[in-house]
Amino acid sequence: MSGYSLHQPCPVDEVPxxxxxxxxxxxxxxxxxxCASIEAAGTGADVLLFERNSGSGGASGLSGGEIYVGxxxxxxxxxxxxxxxxxxxxxxxxxxxxxxCVDEAKCDLYAHExxxxxxxxxxxxxxxxxxxxxxxxxxxxDDSTLIWSGSEAAYPFCEIAKPAPRGHVIQxxxxxxxxxxxDILERRARELGVEVIPDARAVALIEDKDxxxxxxxxxxxxxVDRYVRARSGVVLATGGFVMSxxxxxxxxxxxxxxxxxxxxxxxxxxxxxxxxxxxxxxxMDQFFTTCPxxxxxxxxxxxxxxxxxxxxxxxxxxxxxxxxxxxxxLGDRVYLLLDxxxxxQPIDLAAMSIAGTGDSWEEVEAELEMVPGTLSATxxxxxxxxxxxxxxxxxxxxxxxxxxxxxxxxxxxxxFATTYFSFFTLGGLHTSVDGEVRGRDGAPIPGLxxxxxxxxxxxxxxxxxxxxxxxxxxxxxxxxxxLSAAAAKAGTKARQIA
Amino acid sequence: MSGYSLHQPCPVDEVPxxxxxxxxxxxxxxxxxxCASIEAAGTGADVLLFERNSGSGGASGLSGGEIYVGxxxxxxxxxxxxxxxxxxxxxxxxxxxxxxCVDEAKCDLYAHExxxxxxxxxxxxxxxxxxxxxxxxxxxxDDSTLIWSGSEAAYPFCEIAKPAPRGHVIQxxxxxxxxxxxDILERRARELGVEVIPDARAVALIEDKDxxxxxxxxxxxxxVDRYVRARSGVVLATGGFVMSxxxxxxxxxxxxxxxxxxxxxxxxxxxxxxxxxxxxxxxMDQFFTTCPxxxxxxxxxxxxxxxxxxxxxxxxxxxxxxxxxxxxxLGDRVYLLLDxxxxxQPIDLAAMSIAGTGDSWEEVEAELEMVPGTLSATxxxxxxxxxxxxxxxxxxxxxxxxxxxxxxxxxxxxxFATTYFSFFTLGGLHTSVDGEVRGRDGAPIPGLxxxxxxxxxxxxxxxxxxxxxxxxxxxxxxxxxxLSAAAAKAGTKARQIA
Numbered sequence: 001m002s003g004y005s006l007h008q009p010c011p012v013d014e015v016p017x018x019x020x021x022x023x024x025x026x027x028x029x030x031x032x033x034x035c036a037s038i039e040a041a042g043t044g045a046d047v048l049l050f051e052r053n054s055g056s057g058g059a060s061g062l063s064g065g066e067i068y069v070g071x072x073x074x075x076x077x078x079x080x081x082x083x084x085x086x087x088x089x090x091x092x093x094x095x096x097x098x099x100x101c102v103d104e105a106k107c108d109l110y111a112h113e114x115x116x117x118x119x120x121x122x123x124x125x126x127x128x129x130x131x132x133x134x135x136x137x138x139x140x141x142d143d144s145t146l147i148w149s150g151s152e153a154a155y156p157f158c159e160i161a162k163p164a165p166r167g168h169v170i171q172x173x174x175x176x177x178x179x180x181x182x183d184i185l186e187r188r189a190r191e192l193g194v195e196v197i198p199d200a201r202a203v204a205l206i207e208d209k210d211x212x213x214x215x216x217x218x219x220x221x222x223x224v225d226r227y228v229r230a231r232s233g234v235v236l237a238t239g240g241f242v243m244s245x246x247x248x249x250x251x252x253x254x255x256x257x258x259x260x261x262x263x264x265x266x267x268x269x270x271x272x273x274x275x276x277x278x279x280x281x282x283x284m285d286q287f288f289t290t291c292p293x294x295x296x297x298x299x300x301x302x303x304x305x306x307x308x309x310x311x312x313x314x315x316x317x318x319x320x321x322x323x324x325x326x327x328x329x330l331g332d333r334v335y336l337l338l339d340x341x342x343x344x345q346p347i348d349l350a351a352m353s354i355a356g357t358g359d360s361w362e363e364v365e366a367e368l369e370m371v372p373g374t375l376s377a378t379x380x381x382x383x384x385x386x387x388x389x390x391x392x393x394x395x396x397x398x399x400x401x402x403x404x405x406x407x408x409x410x411x412x413x414x415x416f417a418t419t420y421f422s423f424f425t426l427g428g429l430h431t432s433v434d435g436e437v438r439g440r441d442g443a444p445i446p447g448l449x450x451x452x453x454x455x456x457x458x459x460x461x462x463x464x465x466x467x468x469x470x471x472x473x474x475x476x477x478x479x480x481x482x483l484s485a486a487a488a489k490a491g492t493k494a495r496q497i498a
Numbered sequence: 499m500s501g502y503s504l505h506q507p508c509p510v511d512e513v514p515x516x517x518x519x520x521x522x523x524x525x526x527x528x529x530x531x532x533c534a535s536i537e538a539a540g541t542g543a544d545v546l547l548f549e550r551n552s553g554s555g556g557a558s559g560l561s562g563g564e565i566y567v568g569x570x571x572x573x574x575x576x577x578x579x580x581x582x583x584x585x586x587x588x589x590x591x592x593x594x595x596x597x598x599c600v601d602e603a604k605c606d607l608y609a610h611e612x613x614x615x616x617x618x619x620x621x622x623x624x625x626x627x628x629x630x631x632x633x634x635x636x637x638x639x640d641d642s643t644l645i646w647s648g649s650e651a652a653y654p655f656c657e658i659a660k661p662a663p664r665g666h667v668i669q670x671x672x673x674x675x676x677x678x679x680x681d682i683l684e685r686r687a688r689e690l691g692v693e694v695i696p697d698a699r700a701v702a703l704i705e706d707k708d709x710x711x712x713x714x715x716x717x718x719x720x721x722v723d724r725y726v727r728a729r730s731g732v733v734l735a736t737g738g739f740v741m742s743x744x745x746x747x748x749x750x751x752x753x754x755x756x757x758x759x760x761x762x763x764x765x766x767x768x769x770x771x772x773x774x775x776x777x778x779x780x781x782m783d784q785f786f787t788t789c790p791x792x793x794x795x796x797x798x799x800x801x802x803x804x805x806x807x808x809x810x811x812x813x814x815x816x817x818x819x820x821x822x823x824x825x826x827x828l829g830d831r832v833y834l835l836l837d838x839x840x841x842x843q844p845i846d847l848a849a850m851s852i853a854g855t856g857d858s859w860e861e862v863e864a865e866l867e868m869v870p871g872t873l874s875a876t877x878x879x880x881x882x883x884x885x886x887x888x889x890x891x892x893x894x895x896x897x898x899x900x901x902x903x904x905x906x907x908x909x910x911x912x913x914f915a916t917t918y919f920s921f922f923t924l925g926g927l928h929t930s931v932d933g934e935v936r937g938r939d940g941a942p943i944p945g946l947x948x949x950x951x952x953x954x955x956x957x958x959x960x961x962x963x964x965x966x967x968x969x970x971x972x973x974x975x976x977x978x979x980x981l982s983a984a985a986a987k988a989g990t991k992a993r994q995i996a
Contacts (some may be wrong), residue, residue: 003710100751212501251930253598272938276776278505282748285783308891311810312828313775319698328826330810370889373879381871392869393806430748440770441505446900 030058150466499585563675648964
């Protein structure tokens with residue numbers, strides 16, 4: 001009688017019979033799982049790809065289909081637009097973006113290999129128009145390729161690495177390029193003979209304690225537990241844990257300040273599976289969040305203040321970085337301040353409300369019932385500096401830096417409980433650059449690989465996120481996990497598993 | 499050939515022979531281990547208490563010997579000083595102090611049982627003078643008992659729970675009451691027949707996979723691995739992981755902003771041991787930090803600003819809470835602002851330096867090379883409000899709230915890299931109120947118990963810490979872990995261990 005579960009692996013000698021046998025078993029059909037399957041199948045390995053839903057997608061399918069690419073002098077799109085992008089600049093940016101959680105080896109490797117990876121994606125069939133769309137956009141509303149998708153041109157990043165736009169978006173009209181992006185990867189995987197088994201939920205890993213390795217996975221299909229032997233390796237690509245309130249409570253409770261988890265069925269199951277055989281989960285408190293406050297575009301020129309009327313960040317950095325710092329502020333809301341020259345109706349999605357208006361910042365301050373001399377003094381100083389083209393306090397830069405001095409004025413409220421602050425988790429399994437799941441002693445767990453948001457990867461630090469970083473991480477390290485899993489041989493799995 | 503380690507339990511069938519057999523084996527002889535041993539021995543159980551050093555102490559021995567006590571109407575010391583302390587107020591304070599990481603069951607239980615626990619400590623021989631020492635002190639420099647040791651009287655806590663001082667310090671002249679505190683517990687433990695085995699380092703847990711429980715622990719003594727059978731239970735009381743740079747890098751990297759870990763040999767070994775058998779480690783990113791900036795006492799009246807010249811907290815709350823928020827600020831330092839009426843030479847320990855002086859706040863601002871109109875405006879507004887006896891921005895209160903308007907003025911620099919910001923970790927094993935180590939599914943792991951800073955307990959959230967909370971947690975839940983371990987019977991251990 002086995003008590004196997006997400007928390008408890010099944011010993012191989014308790015497997016009644018193998019329902020499936022394959023070289024590589026992959027759990028999760030988002031971009032990470034798709035890329036792992038393509039690379040594994042490309043080596044000639046038999047690959048089974050399990051997905052809990054009835055079709056592919058995962059959180060990748062909900063994304064913008066944008067990957068963060070650069071280095072090696074720049075992609076075709078970067079060079080055509082006049083941006084050189086040296087590998088050392090790209091690596092420096094990635095490391096700064098990783099903050100205290102950075103995995104330098106992953107940053108260095110990706111910075112070196114990014115363009116080759118971009119070529120690989122094209123070779124799978126992902127189309128890129130190749131053009132550059134200037135300005136501050138969240139995702140292109142047309143089918144453009146290259147956008148500024150991070151904090152590259154903003155302080156302090158612009159002083160750490162020469163800025164270049166690096167968000168490369170699939171050619172696709174409007175938002176939502178993640179769906180066609182995954183569709184293309186799925187088509188390629190099927191061409192290569194990957195067998196996709198949908199409506200299959202991972203229940204437990206199967207381990208061989210004597211050999212010290214993971215040898216398979218139990219999948220629940222049609223309410224029956226199916227025993228899957230993976231001769232070479234199991235790849236976890238199940239996403240983060242944003243949909244598990246229980247895991248968030250234990251590992252990432254700051255997310256309860258905000259209200260809009262984004263994900264598919266990202267319940268942390270892969271992280272738990274990895275931990276069940278001794279895998280290490282790191283930086284579990286980290287999360288990405290953003291509110292689409294830069295839409296409509298004139299709002300990108302706004303100034304944020306907290307409830308004490310203080311600015312807290314250079315507002316020209318990535319919208320998610322601004323949002324992440326906003327959620328750190330004392331109190332339960334922040335305000336986006338705009339003047340007549342920059343105010344338009346905010347988009348409905350954001351669920352921001354007009355909390356105060358006035359012909360002067362003093363009037364706005366009074367309407368917000370803020371302490372006299374706070375917001376108004378902040379804006380007086382800000383405008384004085386902005387008219388001189390500088391922001392000595394937070395380093396905001398032109399052209400986003402503009403005075404907000406043409407009344408009437410307005411304060412939009414971003415309330416943590418009600419405004420749309422979408423978020424997902426960034427912490428997860430500790431993996432090598434080859435996608436091996438590391439134990440708490442740092443050594444790989446033979447037979448077990450992982451990629452995507454069930455791992456801690458390039459987007460390791462919420463305050464440093466840039467759009468396209470997660471999908472870059474999913475696809476690049478997903479590929480490597482697939483290759484590693486295919487290359488792993490039974491018999492070389494010599495380590496004891498906890 | 500067994501590969502056991504901190505990360506890898508030893509199967510019971512690989513134990514060559516038992517070197518020790520006992521009912522309860524306790525690892526770590528700080529306050530948590532000592533209390534566990536006393537309670538376990540008190541039930542008639544055989545108890546072995548292992549300690550890595552040559553004597554007792556751990557981080558508890560380095561502490562002030564202060565425990566956070568209240569509720570049930572108030573302790574003798576509280577009542578004698580005129581403070582009523584209702585259980586519901588105490589529980590509400592503890593919960594607010596736990597912030598997003600709170601374990602409400604632990605708060606409720608401790609609030610109800612705290613006075614009984616205080617009596618128990620007295621019964622072990624811990625002396626309390628019983629008097630109240632008013633004012634803002636870090637630890638008494640005399641042998642007084644009762645001090646304000648948290649943020650009870652400060653916003654927002656004072657609006658959540660009726661304030662009362664709750665820091666109860668052992669009768670002991672000066673700082674460092676933790677050493678005699680542990681000595682008394684050690685004496686009691688030895689009286690009860692607890693066998694203490696020093697210079698013994700935990701190497702691995704021993705598990706019985708068939709029975710699904712922990713049955714012992716391997717201790718390295720004189721460089722030989724000794725197999726310890728614990729018929730009833732193993733208690734981990736090994737402290738946090740502040741001395742493990744490797745674990746901090748993976749789980750608590752913000753601590754690299756500051757420089758002074760405090761602890762004994764707190765390398766996280768107990769947390770790793772617990773995780774090696776499927777134990778869940780939670781809130782691993784949390785840490786306590788403080789700088790002794792309130793000494794000399796007039797400095798408690800100071801105002802903190804960050805590098806943008808902004809205040810960020812009501813400075814009348816607990817010095818550790820102020821310090822924790824300080825470390826959250828952008829940049830690499832904060833400043834403590836004082837006027838002539840409140841400035842004395844800072845204590846050497848703090849390693850704070852005078853970064854600027856002036857006859858006006860404008861002059862200080864200029865000397866700090868801060869943006870004109872920042873610090874000076876902050877202080878102008880602060881003083882205007884303080885003269886009215888209010889702080890509408892952050893809620894600082896009299897009598898700590900005083901204008902700082904008698905020049906000359908001074909700015910002390912608290913530099914994260916060089917100023918003494920002591921810190922220790924707060925995250926650890928997830929335990930029940932009975933000290934059972936929980937698996938990631940929430941269910942207890944039979945045979946395994948834990949207490950103190952290798953667990954996440956009452957002091958779960960760095961921003962809410964109050965002095966005495968950790969020692970309260972160590973001693974109270976240490977006792978419960980010892981009782982639970984003694985009561986656990988072989989054969990009732992029916993759960994599979996990961």
